[in-house]
Amino acid sequence: MANELKSAGQRVLQFLGFDSTFRAAFPSMIHYNWAIFLGNGSFYILGLFFIPFLTRVEGLSTAQAGIVVLCAKLCDAVTDPIMGILTDRTRSRFGRHRLYLLIGLAPVAVTYAMLWSSFGIAEGSSTGKMLYYIGAYMLFSVAYTVVMVPHTAMLPVLAPTYDLRTQYNAMRTILDAVGTEGLFLIATLLLSYKRISGKSVFGSAVRALGNTPSFDASFRHKFMIMGLILSLFFSLPLLATFFGTKEESSLGEHPEPFSLRMFWEEYRSILSNRAFRQYFALSFFNTVALGFVSNSSYYFLQSVAGMVGLYTITNLISQAGEVAGFPLNYVLSIRFSKQTPAKIELPFIILAMGLSFFVHEGGSRATMLLVCVFYNFGLAGCSGVTSNLFPDVTDVDEMICGQRREGKISTFSTLIKKIVSGFSAAVTGFVLHAFGFDANASAHTPTALFGVRFTYAVLPIVFIACSIVCAYRYRMTKDDHTLIRAALREKHETGGATLTPAQQQVCEQIAGVPWDKMWIGQQAQKEES
Numbered sequence: 001m002a003n004e005l006k007s008a009g010q011r012v013l014q015f016l017g018f019d020s021t022f023r024a025a026f027p028s029m030i031h032y033n034w035a036i037f038l039g040n041g042s043f044y045i046l047g048l049f050f051i052p053f054l055t056r057v058e059g060l061s062t063a064q065a066g067i068v069v070l071c072a073k074l075c076d077a078v079t080d081p082i083m084g085i086l087t088d089r090t091r092s093r094f095g096r097h098r099l100y101l102l103i104g105l106a107p108v109a110v111t112y113a114m115l116w117s118s119f120g121i122a123e124g125s126s127t128g129k130m131l132y133y134i135g136a137y138m139l140f141s142v143a144y145t146v147v148m149v150p151h152t153a154m155l156p157v158l159a160p161t162y163d164l165r166t167q168y169n170a171m172r173t174i175l176d177a178v179g180t181e182g183l184f185l186i187a188t189l190l191l192s193y194k195r196i197s198g199k200s201v202f203g204s205a206v207r208a209l210g211n212t213p214s215f216d217a218s219f220r221h222k223f224m225i226m227g228l229i230l231s232l233f234f235s236l237p238l239l240a241t242f243f244g245t246k247e248e249s250s251l252g253e254h255p256e257p258f259s260l261r262m263f264w265e266e267y268r269s270i271l272s273n274r275a276f277r278q279y280f281a282l283s284f285f286n287t288v289a290l291g292f293v294s295n296s297s298y299y300f301l302q303s304v305a306g307m308v309g310l311y312t313i314t315n316l317i318s319q320a321g322e323v324a325g326f327p328l329n330y331v332l333s334i335r336f337s338k339q340t341p342a343k344i345e346l347p348f349i350i351l352a353m354g355l356s357f358f359v360h361e362g363g364s365r366a367t368m369l370l371v372c373v374f375y376n377f378g379l380a381g382c383s384g385v386t387s388n389l390f391p392d393v394t395d396v397d398e399m400i401c402g403q404r405r406e407g408k409i410s411t412f413s414t415l416i417k418k419i420v421s422g423f424s425a426a427v428t429g430f431v432l433h434a435f436g437f438d439a440n441a442s443a444h445t446p447t448a449l450f451g452v453r454f455t456y457a458v459l460p461i462v463f464i465a466c467s468i469v470c471a472y473r474y475r476m477t478k479d480d481h482t483l484i485r486a487a488l489r490e491k492h493e494t495g496g497a498t499l500t501p502a503q504q505q506v507c508e509q510i511a512g513v514p515w516d517k518m519w520i521g522q523q524a525q526k527e528e529s
Contacts, residue, residue: 033171034238035147037176038144053215053219071134073426083407084409087153090150108143108144108238111143112235166330186226273400279393292424314372339471343471346464348374348377349382357457432452
């Protein structure tokens with residue numbers, strides 16, 4: 001009986017892809033993903049609170065708030081590609097990537113705290129405050145880039161196989177959900193904290209989790225404290241990632257001299273990779289859609305639904321829904337393909353956004369909660385897909401050019417996360433302003449309320465529909481990736497890759513480049529001649 005149970009357990013583990021490789025890599029999986037608190041958690045909090053903070057607490061217009069985010073993201077368009085080149089060319093005994101976790105730790109802590117308080121600078125001047133927050137956001141974006149571009153680039157190095165990469169990202173999903181929900185609860189408690197007759201009252205704060213306050217200028221001090229505390233939660237885990245992961249020394253590597261021509265050619269050649277273009281498009285549309293929902297949700301609940309008290313509850317449900325969907329998504333990724341969860345679950349976001357048109361002030365809260373249920377089921381399907389696809393795209397890039405360029409490709413991952421989320425925030429502000437929406441008004445015109453619905457539901461539906469198309473267009477499967485890895489290994493060992501015409505065609509379809517134009521194909525041809 002014991003042997004039968006043991007055998008059954010082994011079959012289950014084998015079905016899930018858990019083998020000796022997984023057990024050996026498990027500690028590294030945990031340590032690598034501590035940095036995800038900064039990677040996703042920082043922008044999750046920004047997406048939920050930053051625009052309401054700028055408009056309702058600091059007194060900026062929705063257009064000025066959009067300009068703050070847009071300017072910072074334009075800065076990313078310059079710094080992210082530079083960081084991608086820099087990390088791939090770094091020579092250190094710690095490897096090409098790990099050192100930057102230490103370099104960026106203090107800047108991350110300081111600049112994140114700066115985002116939540118102007119510290120009396122330009123008091124009374126909305127233009128002065130706007131300029132301050134533009135500067136603060138730009139500095140934080142640079143600090144984030146210094147850490148997260150190298151961190152993202154580490155994954156293909158730490159996890160070379162298809163299933164192991166999925167397992168690293170599964171651990172990322174778990175830690176991300178637990179950490180993000182915990183940090184959101186901390187932020188909400190800090191913002192709901194009260195002092196009555198000289199006594200601190202946390203009971204009222206806990207009760208406020210079910211009744212989110214409507215922000216105003218009196219919350220300025222609370223946001224400052226929240227920023228200071230969260231800055232430690234986002235920066236200190238970088239130490240655990242640095243000391244808990246290992247990377248081979250890069251001191252013996254000799255890159256070609258840097259030049260602007262080389263800089264341009266490197267990034268241009270990355271775009272020739274069809275798998276990369278499909279990955280990038282899927283990531284782009286997902287991030288834009290979810291950014292619109294995130295940046296509009298507070299205004300939707302406050303002004304359209306009249307249910308701003310549910311803001312905390314709906315976001316807690318969001319995180320719980322993502323965690324609940326994790327087991328299904330993991331099995332789908334392991335047994336079918338990494339894009340399968342997106343194909344199945346993204347349509348539920350469209351369903352949720354359509355259902356939101358039945359939410360109105362004085363209406364049933366049950367309808368709003370049903371929107372959350374469908375939205376979060378769909379969210380679970382897209383949250384980990386692009387992270388799972390990224391390391392495989394780097395292998396296709398190597399097949400085309402013969403180089404490992406994780407840093408440059410990871411640039412696009414962080415670029416999507418920051419610039420596209422910033423784009424969503426900026427466009428949200430401009431659209432609401434164009435529809436005449438005033439965040440501090442006590443009443444709103446039907447046109448202004450439609451503007452909120454437009455950014456909360458209409459735009460996300462359009463971009464999620466595009467994401468679904470991209471999920472179906474992405475072709476690489478587990479068998480395809482195994483073929484590519486084997487061909488690369490053979491090429492490194494023998495100088496050529498021996499593939500059948502059918503196998504070469506598979507590689508061509510995935511890469512979007514003819515076999516004889518790819519580095520791996522040219523190597524094989526030279527050996528034959």
